[in-house]
Amino acid sequence: xxxxxxxxxxxxxxxxxxxxxxxxxxxxxxxxxxxxxxxxxxxxxxxxxxxxxxxxxxxxxxxxxxxxxxxxxxxxxxxxxxxxxxxxxxxxxxxxxxxxxxxxxxxxxxxxxxxxxxxxxxxxxxxxxxxxxxxxxxxxxxxxxxxxxxxxxxxxxxxxxxxxxxxxxxxxxxxxxxxxxxxxxxxxxxxxxxxxxxxxxxxxxxxxxxxxxxxxxxxxxxxxxxxxxxxxxxxxxxxxxxxxxxxxxxxxxxxxxxxxxxxxxxxxxxxxxxxxxxxxxxxxxxxxxxxxxxxxxxxxxxxxxxxxxxxxxxxxxxxxxxxxxxxxxxxxxx
Amino acid sequence: xxxxxxxxxxxxxxxxxxxxxxxxxxxxxxxxxxxxxxxxxxxxxxxxxxxxxxxxxxxxxxxxxxxxxxxxxxxxxxxxxxxxxxxxxxxxxxxxxxxxxxxxxxxxxxxxxxxxxxxxxxxxxxxxxxxxxxxxxxxxxxxxxxxxxxxxxxxxxxxxxxxxxxxxxxxxxxxxxxxxxxxxxxxxxxxxxxxxxxxxxxxxxxxxxxxxxxxxxxxxxxxxxxxxxxxxxxxxxxxxxxxxxxxxxxxxxxxxxxxxxxxxxxxxxxxxxxxxxxxxxxxxxxxxxxxxxxxxxxxxxxxxxxxxxxxxxxxxxxxxxxxxxxxxxxxxxxxxxxxxxxxxxxxx
Numbered sequence: 001x002x003x004x005x006x007x008x009x010x011x012x013x014x015x016x017x018x019x020x021x022x023x024x025x026x027x028x029x030x031x032x033x034x035x036x037x038x039x040x041x042x043x044x045x046x047x048x049x050x051x052x053x054x055x056x057x058x059x060x061x062x063x064x065x066x067x068x069x070x071x072x073x074x075x076x077x078x079x080x081x082x083x084x085x086x087x088x089x090x091x092x093x094x095x096x097x098x099x100x101x102x103x104x105x106x107x108x109x110x111x112x113x114x115x116x117x118x119x120x121x122x123x124x125x126x127x128x129x130x131x132x133x134x135x136x137x138x139x140x141x142x143x144x145x146x147x148x149x150x151x152x153x154x155x156x157x158x159x160x161x162x163x164x165x166x167x168x169x170x171x172x173x174x175x176x177x178x179x180x181x182x183x184x185x186x187x188x189x190x191x192x193x194x195x196x197x198x199x200x201x202x203x204x205x206x207x208x209x210x211x212x213x214x215x216x217x218x219x220x221x222x223x224x225x226x227x228x229x230x231x232x233x234x235x236x237x238x239x240x241x242x243x244x245x246x247x248x249x250x251x252x253x254x255x256x257x258x259x260x261x262x263x264x265x266x267x268x269x270x271x272x273x274x275x276x277x278x279x280x281x282x283x284x285x286x287x288x289x290x291x292x293x294x295x296x297x298x299x300x301x302x303x304x305x306x307x308x309x310x311x312x313x314x315x316x317x318x319x320x321x322x323x324x325x326x327x328x329x330x331x332x333x334x
Numbered sequence: 335x336x337x338x339x340x341x342x343x344x345x346x347x348x349x350x351x352x353x354x355x356x357x358x359x360x361x362x363x364x365x366x367x368x369x370x371x372x373x374x375x376x377x378x379x380x381x382x383x384x385x386x387x388x389x390x391x392x393x394x395x396x397x398x399x400x401x402x403x404x405x406x407x408x409x410x411x412x413x414x415x416x417x418x419x420x421x422x423x424x425x426x427x428x429x430x431x432x433x434x435x436x437x438x439x440x441x442x443x444x445x446x447x448x449x450x451x452x453x454x455x456x457x458x459x460x461x462x463x464x465x466x467x468x469x470x471x472x473x474x475x476x477x478x479x480x481x482x483x484x485x486x487x488x489x490x491x492x493x494x495x496x497x498x499x500x501x502x503x504x505x506x507x508x509x510x511x512x513x514x515x516x517x518x519x520x521x522x523x524x525x526x527x528x529x530x531x532x533x534x535x536x537x538x539x540x541x542x543x544x545x546x547x548x549x550x551x552x553x554x555x556x557x558x559x560x561x562x563x564x565x566x567x568x569x570x571x572x573x574x575x576x577x578x579x580x581x582x583x584x585x586x587x588x589x590x591x592x593x594x595x596x597x598x599x600x601x602x603x604x605x606x607x608x609x610x611x612x613x614x615x616x617x618x619x620x621x622x623x624x625x626x627x628x629x630x631x632x633x634x635x636x637x638x639x640x641x642x643x644x645x646x647x648x649x650x651x652x653x654x655x656x657x658x659x660x661x662x663x664x665x666x667x668x669x670x671x672x673x674x675x676x677x678x679x680x681x682x
Contacts, residue, residue, distance in 0.1 A: 041659070044667035082555035097559040158654025160676050174647070181640070196552075200604035203612060225608040230616065230626050238633035245637065250644040258652050260669040262662040276668060 027283075029290050032301050037164045039300075040279035042307060049272025051289050051296065053170075057121045059271045064114035066268075071107040073244050075100045080237050108193055115186050139170045139285065143180070147173040170285040178251070188239045195232035202228065354404060356394045357381060392419050415461045423491050435489050436461070439577040441586070454535050457525070464521060485574040515557045515566035519548070522567045540617060547615035563601075570597050570614065 026034035054062075075094055078087035079101075094100040129135035138144070151173045153166040171179070195202040203225035255265050260277065267273055278286045290297050359365060360379040367375050384390060395401055396419035400411045416433040423430050439445055439461075446458050513521070525531060527545040540547075548554040548567070556564035571579050573588055580587030588597045598605040659672035 041668075041670040045664070046667070047664045078559065079552075079555055082558045083549070088559060091559045097556055097561040098563060100559075101556075154651070158650050160654070160657065163676075174644075198604075199612060200602050200606060200609045203609040204606050223611060225611045226613050227623060227626070229612045230623065231629065233616075234626055234630055235633070238630065238637070242633065242637040242640070245641055246644065249641060250648065254644070254648045258648065259655055259660040259662045260664070276670065 027287065029287060029297075029300075031297055032290060033304055035287075035290075035300065035304070037167075037283070039303070040276040043275045043279065043300075043303060045274040045276045047274060048266045049270045050275040051273050051278050051286070051293070052271065053267060053273040053278075054271035055121070055125075056271060057117070059268065061114050061118045061121070062268055064117075065111060068107040068111040068114070069243075069247070072104060072111065073240070075104040075107070076240060077244075079104075080241075105197065108190075111186075112190060115190075139288070141171050141176055141179045143176050147176055165280060165283075167283040168281055168285075170282055170288075172281055174254075181246070185239055185243050188235050189243075192232040192236035192239070195229065196236055199229060202232070353393060354395060356404075359405075391421060396420055413462070426492050430490070432461075432490065435575070435577055438489070438575050442577055442579045443581050443584070443587075444577075444579060457531060457535055459525065486576065489575050515562065515564065515569075516560065518566045518568060519545075519554070519557055540615065543617075544615060547617060550616050551614055553614065565601060569600070 025037050027037070029035050074090065078084075078090040079097075081087055091097050091100050094103055126135060126140075150166040150168055153162060154173075156162040157165050195206075206224060206228040255261065255268075256263065260274075260280075273282075275286075278289065290300060357379060360377055361381060363378050365377045367377075369375065389397075397413045397415075397417060398409075399414075399417055400409070416431060416436045418429040418431040418433075421430045422428075444458055446455050450458075523545045526541075529542055532542050549558065553565045557566055568576060568579070571588060578586065578588075580590070582589050582591075584590060585592070587593065594610045595605050595607070598610055602609065656672075657675045659670055659674040661669050661671045663669065665671060
């Protein structure tokens with residue numbers, strides 16, 4: 001008797017788990033049907049991108065920052081490392097130190113313009129979306145607690161403990177961290193760079209205003225300006241070197257050289273993301289795409305029809321169905 | 335106008351003034367001797383170099399006054415730059431002499447004082463230490479407003495008439511005739527970089543590392559990279575008299591605490607009382623300030639933390655996706671072309 005009840009409860013447990021797994025695996029989309037989580041393995045994508053991700057403004061801003069950053073690094077590094085052997089050659093490439101400094105300043109102003117342009121774009125776009133009642137904070141760069149759980153989930157997936165990657169929004173944890181780092185870096189570089197460019201104005205400004213508020217350990221009032229100038233010298237150089245190393249060793253590699261993106265991810269030119277990339281890393285944004293783009297809905301409906309996935313399977317807890325639905329197409333599994 | 339140009343072009347080819355025919359002997363390259371200590375002395379005078387030096391119009395005997403007959407006796411005296419020579423500057427009554435600038439120089443930190451110790455007396459530079467004729471052969475020329483360069487002329491020449499003479503006759507004063515920053519910094523560094531020598535002379539702790547700290551500053555970096563605008567040693571440590579270099583606590587010095595603002599204002603027009611406290615010679619890498627030290631540690635931690643965690647996560651991610659069957663290249667519209675090698679999925 002007790003053995004029987006144990007078996008029954010165990011079977012019920014298995015049934016509940018399979019139900020939950022099926023709910024995880026399939027997402028029901030109106031007008032399409034059940035969308036399996038691993039559909040990205042079966043879709044066709046255009047390497048140049050299928051789905052909208054960045055507006056033309058963002059693409060232009062990225063280009064402005066991209067070009068000016070290279071110019072700034074090329075003219076700034078030889079000044080910071082002025083005693084290394086290649087510094088005079090790098091400077092003579094720009095036509096002498098005075099010209100190089102001028103180029104550095106012009107590039108810095110263009111980069112600041114790009115930052116202002118970006119803020120206007122973001123604020124303007126947000127206001128427009130709020131007015132149309134389309135604004136959704138989940139589709140923005142605002143960090144959430146979910147990003148932390150996504151990171152843990154993702155690490156489990158990389159280890160093979162989870163079958164699929166987390167269902168993430170338009171911007172995942174990595175991109176949000178990078179975006180915050182760029183805001184911080186821009187703030188530091190612009191503030192410290194201004195202190196270096198206008199030492200006389202900054203010397204007046206900092207002691208008069210900040211110097212009296214901030215607790216400065218071991219700094220007497222007489223050397224406030226010296227302290228802030230030393231701080232600016234340190235922060236400008238260290239932040240710039242950090243940004244350069246991160247961009248050179250992480251950003252470029254992460255964007256262009258990882259599987260599925262190699263040799264170039266074209267999003268920086270086209271502003272579009274490939275379909276398989278969108279479904280894999282930004283599944284929730286893909287669901288938004290399905291809602292907003294009729295052609296995409298049509299495409300996926302036809303694909304699911306070809307793969308013989310129908311709506312009946314979403315609700316089914318039948319063992320046979322569940323196992324067969326896990327291998328649509330030729331996903332060579334026993 | 336054309337006549338002036340002709341004189342300028344061809345006039346400079348005139349030979350050196352050599353009334354007493356000193357070059358008869360001194361033109362020989364092997365002119366010299368070896369003294370009792372085995373030291374070699376070279377008495378050769380290169381006519382070409384001399385003809386292109388600023389002293390080309392001065393007789394040998396105007397400076398070497400102790401020579402009264404030819405052939406002359408062994409020389410025991412040194413040249414005195416304060417001698418009057420036979421050149422009479424325009425609009426002046428007296429013969430020309432460097433005595434005014436030498437008077438300024440003798441007052442400065444480099445002038446030899448009566449109470450100086452012997453080691454200090456020997457270490458202090460004299461005229462010829464910094465000004466040697468070969469260095470005058472080529473100068474980097476740069477246009478300078480004449481009012482600025484004329485300030486220097488008044489050190490020796492009487493003010494009256496100099497401006498007319500300058501505007502109408504002289505050509506070379508229209509160009510900056512001082513050495514470039516790239517020459518001045520190494521020249522001062524020959525002594526001031528020598529920490530052992532400076533320690534012997536009892537200079538202050540900050541002065542010991544003056545060259546090193548200057549090269550760390552933005553002025554020093556720009557001069558190293560060839561800037562003609564950035565301040566060199568004498569831009570701050572001397573006025574237009576050029577030789578009036580004083581110690582920090584001497585009220586006559588350009589770097590005395592009451593004079594610094596004026597000195598900085600030569601380049602930084604918006605100089606204010608706070609600005610002059612910024613360290614021109616950054617003493618240590620982090621100024622010896624604990625907050626700045628902590629900030630530098632903070633940046634270093636962020637740098638290594640960010641680079642290693644992000645690159646590590648990327649490699650980890652690539653490994654994870656690779657085992658799940660993704661390939662690097664797109665082919666036929668997909669990059670998920672491989673077999674998943676995942677154990678957990680196979681067990682299902």
